[in-house]
Structure formats: structure tokens, C-alpha cells
Amino acid sequence: MADNERKVTSISELGEFGLIDRLTNKIKIRNASTLKGIGDDAAIIDAKEKKVVITTDLLTEGIHFNLMYVPLKHLGYKSVVVNLSDVAAMNAVPTQITVSIAVSSKFSVEALEQIYEGMNLACEKYGVDLVGGDTTSSMTGLVISVTAIGMAREEELVYRNGAQKNDLICVTGDLGGAYMGLNLLERENRVFKDNPNVQPQLEGYNYILERQLKPEARTDMKKIFEELKVKPTAMMDISDGLSSEVMHICSDSGVGAKIYEEKVPMDNETKDLAEEMHINPIVAALNGGEDYELLFTVPIADHDKIRNHPDITVIGHIVDASEGTNLVAMGGTEIELTAQGWNSLKDEK
């Protein structure tokens, strides 16, 4: 956090108007649908013939992030991306976000600015407008709440409940990297605590560190689906781990699934570090979460359209509900999937 402490302005020095101005003066409006952004009781969005999609996520210090490892700018970026990922999972285009932040009064204006800098960067990259929010105090930790708005024509929207028997189960990108990145950061932090003279060993793991610290939302897939002339029958983003998300789609669609361990795409860095840390790589993919890739199903008739696309991997297929949701392990054994979900509510670290 040394970088955050160059210049320190207390929030009370600026006062209400000064702080709002300082945090929001770099915000640009990029969408014609944003009729009114920050500066009134509410923002105004022009939906025209489109449907409006809305999603929200709350990130709390010590649960979703640890300020020991996460630079504030990355935190701002990620808190936007996780919401855009939900919009992408509806096959909609993200257009606006609102942001609420609660901080201890010990937090400096410069620290808040870094969070906003990351948020602005995400807005720029994804062409999204920051149109409102709330900055307030917390008695203790940092809390970030982001709500994202997106738009799509009705016929473009993809729900979780449309998967049909024999559909192919696909994922974008690769899985397990964000979880292994977190394991690496936690390991190096423990080593550092034991001996502050030891330098952290992070070389060779850039990719998985970035997967953890600066994930991206697959907003590119909507266009790829259009180009491939494929419309997924069901889709969601992979935030809690592949296992939990496959179970969600199956339960909402009233079907079962079979996924194949050997097909689940994983980067070499993910596999190498998992081996080094005696973690089964498939566990990182199934239960690790935070990859923000998309999980979707397509009719088997579309196999030829997707099979050679570098961003898409077929990992299994939909079966009858009576067959359950199973992983076919390397040796051929079938293992029933279990949902981890909200680790954060189950045991507080």
C-alpha cells in the first residue's frame, strides 16, 4: 500500500461537494442511452425498444478482498467487472453502472481516488457509463456495492433455464486460474509474515495473478455468438466455480449433466502451481470460482459452428434429470458434483 500513501487528504478536508467533484470529474458518458448521469436524485436511461437488465454485487473487505494483496485500483476494476460479467451472462450489453462505497474516515481521498481510477478504467474498457452512487462512512472495513444495467432485444436474452437434453455444455476461456492466483498470494503472504526478509516468489505466474487481481468479463461473447450464428439455450457466468454453476443451470432447466475432467480447459500456470501446492487442478476449476468465464449450453446441431472457436471449449453434455449432475473423472469414474457456493457465508476466515 506504499503507493497509496504518497499524499494523504482526509475526506473531511474536502467536504461533500469537493469529494463528489474530485471522484467524479473524470467520468465520461459513452452511451447515447445515458440521458442523465451523476448529479441529480437519480440517473436516467433511455431504453427505447430494448429490455433493461439489472444486476448488483456487494464486496466487503476481509471476505471478498484483502487489502494486503489487492491494489485499490485493481479492486475498483474488479468490482465493476464482476457485475458486467452478470450482464454478459444474460447475453446483454452493459451500458451503465452505479457505485456505492463505504469507507472508514481513516481512509484518504487518494485511496478512494485509486478505487475510482480502477472503476473508470473498467468503464472505459467496456464502454460503460458510471451514472450514480453514494459514498459514505463505515465503522470498520471497506464495502463496495456496484449495480450494472445492460440492454438487449428480447429475443437476444439468454436465461438459465433453457438447457435441453443432448445440448452441449461449453465454457469460454480457461478455469481455475483465479483460485490458484489467490492461493499463490496467500502463500507468499504467509511466507512474508514468517520472515519479512524473504521476497515474494511471484515470477512465472503472471497469468494466474492477473486472473485473480484483474479479471475480465466476457462481454465479447455476444458478438461472437452472433458471428457464429449460435444462440445459447442457457447461460451463466462462472463466479462460484464450475460445479455450482452447472448445478444451477441443471436445476433451473430441469435436466442433468455430464462433464468430462479431461475436457475442462486449464492454463499451464494453473496446473503447474496446483501440482506444486498438492491441489488437484480439477478442484480449482470446479470449486475455485472467480474466473468470470461463461458457462453455456448449445443444441448439439450447432457443434460444427463452435468446435473450432479458440474461445470456446465443449466440456460435456446435458442428460436426463434422473441421471444427475456428474463429473466423469480421468479414469472414467463418475463423481457427483457438489455446490460450494457462498464460501463466504459458510465460514468466515
Next chain:
Amino acid sequence: MADNERKVTSISELGEFGLIDRLTNKIKIRNASTLKGIGDDAAIIDAKEKKVVITTDLLTEGIHFNLMYVPLKHLGYKSVVVNLSDVAAMNAVPTQITVSIAVSSKFSVEALEQIYEGMNLACEKYGVDLVGGDTTSSMTGLVISVTAIGMAREEELVYRNGAQKNDLICVTGDLGGAYMGLNLLERENRVFKDNPNVQPQLEGYNYILERQLKPEARTDMKKIFEELKVKPTAMMDISDGLSSEVMHICSDSGVGAKIYEEKVPMDNETKDLAEEMHINPIVAALNGGEDYELLFTVPIADHDKIRNHPDITVIGHIVDASEGTNLVAMGGTEIELTAQGWNSLKDEK
């Protein structure tokens, strides 16, 4: 809080699916514009020819509420109302909300249910749909983030920047009550701490307690304006105190204002308790906040249309920017208004 402790289910007992189901199974959809509510990556809203209005507020324990005084059900209700109030201030109709809650894992499922019960009650009263959200852990206090969506035709929307010289400045309802209600709760809490055998003296102050604990949003005004054939030139809700809001409208509209102490509507309970506690009642109205009434301006030509309406009081008029924003006190002295704004960021109690 004795009532909260009748039955205590730990959040981890229910797990992800169980908790979502338990908190959301009473949620009803009331708006045809809600195409998809809870249960997918995002909610979907059909805006048709309307413009979509969006606003968000974050409430944190110890800053915005104290669980010592505030029943959880009231807290849930209020956290929805403060957002609907912002939608009403745009002259739009609130239609959907999303809710994010962060709690310590020591919080019980029953406690969370009480918050949701209050939220559902507010949704029922205001005809709003709860369409999504996030329930997660916090390391410490309770955090509630609500985002509200509303709709209006473009020509109905009222911004903060339209006030013109000579416009009348009006408020709905009465002011200062919520602040005096808070003072009463804090006083009785101090007495109780000094001597737990003393019963709190709350009788005779039902109105101001309700103003603090269970405020309402003036979503009724849109219809009243239509009936009176009046369209405000500028409007905002009174959440931070009359003084701060008058200054907002003046600064956004590039005008000044003169408001009259004798005209500011206050309930007798507000005045009585203020006198008893040696607080100048006008200070409660100017700087107290949380009344969630509407402050608006109308052309002077509309005076006859509004003068006899029981919900509307004219408290002053718009002047040239060069004249500043002033309160004309009882004796005729002019006092420059000052904005309190975010008390919460200035000094943490």
C-alpha cells in the same frame, strides 16, 4: 432485540439455496414491466416508451442506523423508502429494486428475515418489485445497499437545475421531525445506560418517532402534481436537511433563494421536543435531514393552484444568484444558509 431471538438459525445451516429461498419466497411481482425478477444473473425490465430512472443508497451500521434503537423490520422498510424517495424526486414512478446485504455470520437467518420483511412491506405499500440482489458476509457490521429503478415519460421528469428567478419554493409535509425523533431515541438510550431500571419516556412523541423509524417516500406527489396541473421546475428530496437541498437546487440552477423561518412547516411534537431539549426547531428542519419530503419550485403563476393544498407549503422564492441563499429569520434578519451534507463522513460517532 429480544423479539429477534425467539428462534435462531445460523446462516450456514441453510446453505446458499436454502437461504435464498427462505428470504425470497414471499416476494411478489407487481409490475408488468418486470420481465424477470430474482433467479438469473440479472433481472430484466421492459421499459417500452418510458425512460428508466436509477438511484442507489448504502446504509451502514453505526453510521446510518444503530441496532440499539432501530427494529430490523423498520430498518428494512426505511432502506427501501430512502431510495424510492429519490425516484419520487425525479417525478418518476418507482417500479423495481435490487437489494444487497452484508452481515456478520453471527447474524441469524431470522434477523435477516426481519429485514426482508420490512423490505417486502415497503415493496407492497409502494407497488415495487424486488428483482435481485446479493447476500454476503461482512467482517463486522451490517451493510444494506438498495438500488431503485423508476420510470417516467421524458416530459414528466424533473431535474434539480430548472429553478428560475421568482419561482416559489415549496415543501411537502413537515420538516425536522425525523431529527427530533433521533434525538429522543438517543436521549432515552443514554438515560437507560445510566440506569437500566428507568423506563424510556417515549409517550406523546409517536409522530416524530415514526418519522425517524418509518419514514415514507412522497411517491404520492406525482399524481397530486398531475391533478393540480402543476409541473415543478426543479425538485429534490430532503434527505440531508432543507438547507443543503435548497443550496443544491440553487447551485445547479444558477440562482439564489430566500426562505422564511416562519413559513417552514413543523409538527407540534417537533417544536415541543426541540423546546424541551433546548434545540432551535428551525435548526432541526434546516440541518436535521431524513425527513424524505420533497423540496420543489413552481412558477409564481401557479400559486393559486397549490396555495390551498394540504400537502404543500410555500416557504420562499427564488432570487438572483447574486443575492445568495438566505433564511429570513423570525425577526427579519437574513442568515446565509450553510450545507451540512454528509455528517457521516465528517465525524464518525
